[in-house]
Amino acid sequence: MKNASRLFLALIGLSLVVPVFADKDPNINAIKARQGEMQIRAHNLGPLIAMAKGKMPYEPKLAGQLAGNLKLLLDLDTSRDWPPGSDNKSYPHKTRALPNIWTSYPEIGKYGKDYATSVNELNAVAGDGLEALQSKIGAVGNTCKGCHDEYQEEHQH
Numbered sequence: 001m002k003n004a005s006r007l008f009l010a011l012i013g014l015s016l017v018v019p020v021f022a023d024k025d026p027n028i029n030a031i032k033a034r035q036g037e038m039q040i041r042a043h044n045l046g047p048l049i050a051m052a053k054g055k056m057p058y059e060p061k062l063a064g065q066l067a068g069n070l071k072l073l074l075d076l077d078t079s080r081d082w083p084p085g086s087d088n089k090s091y092p093h094k095t096r097a098l099p100n101i102w103t104s105y106p107e108i109g110k111y112g113k114d115y116a117t118s119v120n121e122l123n124a125v126a127g128d129g130l131e132a133l134q135s136k137i138g139a140v141g142n143t144c145k146g147c148h149d150e151y152q153e154e155h156q157h
């Protein structure tokens with residue numbers, strides 16, 4: 001009885017743990033990972049834009065931290081998050097990643113490089129004053145948007 005209940009508990013444990021680490025379809029995990037990383041970008045960029053627009057008070061320490069977070073994200077190797085075949089034609093309503101990410105590869109790399117340059121320039125000055133932040137924040141927003149215009153399915157309204 002004791003052993004049987006132990007085995008039972010072990011099986012329950014497995015059934016709880018396994019689906020988290022091994023989704024049946026690895027492409028779904030990759031899609032979730034890249035969308036999560038994009039959400040972290042947006043969550044850090046939001047207050048920087050609000051400060052630049054005067055919608056929240058400029059705080060040098062916070063501005064420096066948020067820009068530093070964006071910079072830190074550049075160091076992530078996210079190549080596993082973009083497997084071929086994980087586009088919005090294969091996974092409608094799960095992803096907005098357009099197939100041309102893969103069919104025109106490595107063209108998207110140029111957008112990534114421009115984005116990285118804008119984040120590095122922002123990070124260098126974000127804590128140095130409101131005007132410094134304002135001078136570099138626009139380029140970051142534009143490089144986010146530039147890539148989305150090209151490679152992300154538009155929101156359905």
Ligand code: HEC
Binds near residue numbers: 096098
């Ligand atoms: C080099 C291209 C590229 C750059 C640069 C880029 N994105 Fe994205 N982003 C994408 C693609 C492609 C998707 C669609 C991903 C999907 O649905 O699988 C996406 C999706 C998103 C999403 C939606 C995530 C979700 O939960 O579905 C947000 C939010 C986002 N990006 C924010 C940003 C912000 C903010 C920046 C700049 C700080 C940025 N992105 C820069 C390509 C890019």
